[in-house]
Amino acid sequence: MLKNGFYGAEAHGAYETASIGRLELEEGGVIEDCWLAYATAGTLNEDKSNAILLPTWYSGSHGAYFQTYVGAGHALDPEKYFIISVNQIGNGLSVSPFNTADDSISMSKFPDVRIGDDVVAQERLLREHFGISELFAVVGGSMGAQQTYEWIVRFPDKVKRAAAIAGTAKNTPHDFLFTQILNEAIESDPGFKGGEYGSHTEVADGLRRQSHIWSVMGFSTEYWKGEEWRTLGFETKEAVLSDFLDPLFLSMDPNTLLNNAWKWQRGDVSRHTDGDLAAALGRVTAKTFVMPISEDMFFPVRDCAAEQELIPGSELRVIEDNAGHLGLFGMSANYMPQIDRNLSELFAS
Numbered sequence: 001m002l003k004n005g006f007y008g009a010e011a012h013g014a015y016e017t018a019s020i021g022r023l024e025l026e027e028g029g030v031i032e033d034c035w036l037a038y039a040t041a042g043t044l045n046e047d048k049s050n051a052i053l054l055p056t057w058y059s060g061s062h063g064a065y066f067q068t069y070v071g072a073g074h075a076l077d078p079e080k081y082f083i084i085s086v087n088q089i090g091n092g093l094s095v096s097p098f099n100t101a102d103d104s105i106s107m108s109k110f111p112d113v114r115i116g117d118d119v120v121a122q123e124r125l126l127r128e129h130f131g132i133s134e135l136f137a138v139v140g141g142s143m144g145a146q147q148t149y150e151w152i153v154r155f156p157d158k159v160k161r162a163a164a165i166a167g168t169a170k171n172t173p174h175d176f177l178f179t180q181i182l183n184e185a186i187e188s189d190p191g192f193k194g195g196e197y198g199s200h201t202e203v204a205d206g207l208r209r210q211s212h213i214w215s216v217m218g219f220s221t222e223y224w225k226g227e228e229w230r231t232l233g234f235e236t237k238e239a240v241l242s243d244f245l246d247p248l249f250l251s252m253d254p255n256t257l258l259n260n261a262w263k264w265q266r267g268d269v270s271r272h273t274d275g276d277l278a279a280a281l282g283r284v285t286a287k288t289f290v291m292p293i294s295e296d297m298f299f300p301v302r303d304c305a306a307e308q309e310l311i312p313g314s315e316l317r318v319i320e321d322n323a324g325h326l327g328l329f330g331m332s333a334n335y336m337p338q339i340d341r342n343l344s345e346l347f348a349s
Contacts (some may be wrong), residue, residue, distance in 0.1 A: 001292060005264075006092070006095075006251035006252060006253075007091050007092040007093055007098060007099065007253070009065070012061040012062065012063035012093065013039060013062065013063040013066055013085070013252075014035045014039060014060075014097060015039040015125035016037070016039070016040075016126075017035050017036065017037050017038075017091065017094075018025070018034070018035060018036060019033055019034065019035040019036075019127050019318070020034050020121055020124045020125050020129075021033070021034065021130065022034070023117065023120070024112060024113070025111055025117050026116050026202045027111065027112045027114065027115070027339035028114075028116055029111030029112065029113075029339055030293070032168060033087070033095070033112075034089065034095055034121055034140075034300050035094065035095050035306060036086055036087065036089070036095070036121060036122070036125050037062070037086075037087040037094045037095045037187060037191045038062065038063075038083050038084055038087065038125070039062040039063075039084070040076030040082065040083065040084045041066065041071075041078035041082075041083045041087075041199060042077075042079065042080070042081050042082045042083050042129065043082055043084040044132070045082070047224060048130070048131060048132050048133070048134075049136060050080065050081045050082050050121070050133045050136050051081070051082045051083075051084065051085060051126070051134075051135050052076065052081045052082070052083050052084070052134055052135065052136050052137045052138070052139060053085075053086065053122065053126070053135050053137070053139070053140075053151070053298075054069070054076075054083065054084070054085035054086075054100040054138075054139055054140060054144065054145070054146065055068075055083055055085075055086060055088060055118070055119075055122065055138070055140040055147035055151075055320040055323070056085065056086070056087050056088050056091060056140075056143070056144055056147055056227045057140075057141055057142035057143040057144045057190070058142060058143045058257070058260050058264055059091075059141075059161040059248075059252060059260070060092060060144075060262065061085075061087055061093055061288055062085035062086075062087055062093075062239065063093075064328075065134065066085065066330065067084050067093075068329065068330040068336065069330075069336070069339065070083055070124065070137075072255075073087055073340075074336070074340050075339070075340040075341075075342075075343035075344040075347060076139070076343065079314075080195045081136065081331060082178070083109065084126070084130075085195070086121075086122045087115045088118045088143065088147070088175045088244045088260065088263075089117060089118055089121060090110065090113055090180055090256055090259035091256055091265075092181065092252070092253055092258060093163060094122065096110070096253075096255070096259065097253070097255030097256060097259055097296070097300075097321055098255055098256050110167075110255065110259055112259075112262055112263075113259065113262075113263055114142075114263050114266060115146050115147055115150050115263050115266070115267045115287050116150055116271075117151040118147055118153065118263070119147055119151050119154055119155070119261075120154075120239055122147075123149075123151075123158070125281070133158065134157075134158050134159070134160065134271070135151075135158060135159045135160065136160055136161065136164065136347075137159070137160065137161035137163065137346070137347065138151045138152070138161075138162045138163075138344065139165070140163075140165065140167070140327060140330075141165040141166050141167065141328045142165070142166050142167050142298075142299075142325065143167065143260065143263075143264055143267070144165070144167065145164035145165055145166060145167070145299075146167050146168070146171075146264070146267035147169020148162050148164045148167070149162075149164055149167070149168075149262065149267075149269050149281075150267075152283075152284045152285075152286045152288065153169070153269040153281065153283050153284060154269075154272065154285055154301075156285045156286065157285070157332070158282050159229070159286040160283075160286055160287065160349065161287045161288070161346050161349065162286040162288045162289070163288070163289045163291055163338070163342070163343060163346055164289075164290050164291065164304075165184070165292075165293075165300050165306075165319070165328070166291070166292060166293045166298050166319075166325055166327075166328055167294050167299055168267070168303055168304060168307060169268075169269045169270075169280070169281060169307050170265075170267070170268045170269065170270055170277050170307070171264070171265060171267045171268060172303055174213070175264075175265075175298055177263045177272060178217065179261045179296065180265070182210050182213060182214075182257070182261055182343050183257075183258055183261050184320070185206050185207075185209035185210040185213060186206040186207065186209075186254045186257065186258060187206070187258075187268060187295035188206060188209075189202075189203040189204075189205050189206030189207075190205075191204075191205075192206065192254070202316060203254045206254065207249045207250050207252060207254065208249065208250060209251055210248055210251070211241065211245040211246050211248070211249035212241060212251070213243075214245055214326070215241050215245055217297055217324075217325070218298075218324060218325050218326040219240075219323060219324050219325075220295035220297060220323065220324030221294075221295075221320045221327055222295055222322040222323055223295070223349050224237065226322060228322055228323065228331075228332065230242075231331075231332070231333070250273055253256065253269065253297050261329050267298065268329040268344045269281065277307070277310065278310045281307060281310040281311045282310065282311075283314060284311050286312070286315060287314075287346065287349045288308075288311050288313070288314040288315075289314070289316075289342055289343075289345075289346045290305070290307065290308035290311070290314055290315070290316050290317070291304075291317045291319055291342060292305070292316075292319065293319045293320055293321050293323075293324065293327050293328075294305035294318055294319065294320045294321060294322075295321060295322050295323070295324045295327075296324050296325045296327075297311055297325065298325045299322055299325070300319055304316070317342045319335065319339065319342075320334070320338065321333040321334065321335050321338075323335070
């Protein structure tokens with residue numbers, strides 16, 4: 001079924017798949033065979049009390065975590081914990097517009113999926129395939145943070161600790177519009193014909209435009225002013241686009257990005273409480289660290305801090321990093337030491 005080499009183990013690292021069966025969606029659609037791609041590290045202990053879930057972000061996969069966040073010397077240490085990263089529905093590795101053979105849900109007909117659908121699917125996978133009924137922690141960045149918030153509001157009795165990195169519990173109007181502009185970069189491409197399109201090569205110009213939007217919003221103004229991209233081996237700012245961001249986004253399937261963007265825009269745990277965000281976050285019983293990135297232009301500290309104040313017993317832990325939102329990839333040398341320090345303190349609580 002795979003038609004693009006980007007969506008496979010070579011690019012993202014080894015993974016397994018498992019079906020959770022029929023998944024009824026919040027928007028009324030159905031995925032008859034919902035299968036999820038996941039990767040694990042470490043060993044689940046006898047009482048299954050050491051499981052940590054890592055939900056994925058927009059355009060990302062389990063590989064982004066396992067390459068940067070997981071390993072000996074990190075807080076996410078496989079010698080201590082059973083770490084499982086589940087790829088969100090529609091990201092190109094789990095069941096997606098890109099890889100399904102079911103004509104009823106293929107390509108542009110793939111149903112709208114919400115953050116809540118991902119979390120329901122993940123809970124079923126953990127319970128039915130691993131026998132895990134309670135998580136030691138959920139740790140997620142960006143869209144992974146949206147899923148983290150969904151977990152601790154929807155299943156408060158199933159999560160003991162949570163770290164929401166560079167993301168919000170309720171998407172802001174600014175973030176909705178930003179994501180809409182990302183979509184328009186693809187949809188304005190001549191290869192996009194009324195919603196009927198095929199491979200990434202047919203909308204290459206649109207994907208390149210999206211790459212360039214990420215360059216000016218994903219990295220902060222301070223990152224560009226300080227030429228901090230030089231630490232990554234680039235000699236010019238233009239090379240960051242041509243040699244890093246463009247090749248990355250030109251490898252992606254437009255359907256996966258549009259599908260994930262739709263749920264990103266509508267991430268909102270307050271739908272559980274008739275729009276009352278304080279009531280929704282007041283449900284949380286997990287020890288929660290809210291961890292915004294200081295120069296993030298998508299999820300600024302003030303937005304994350306306002307939500308943190310609504311979560312009982314939570315703490316605000318700001319990650320100081322000029323890279324901005326794309327700092328999630330570990331672009332700066334001081335990023336992971338801060339993540340590891342904060343997660344270690346959370347895990348010890």
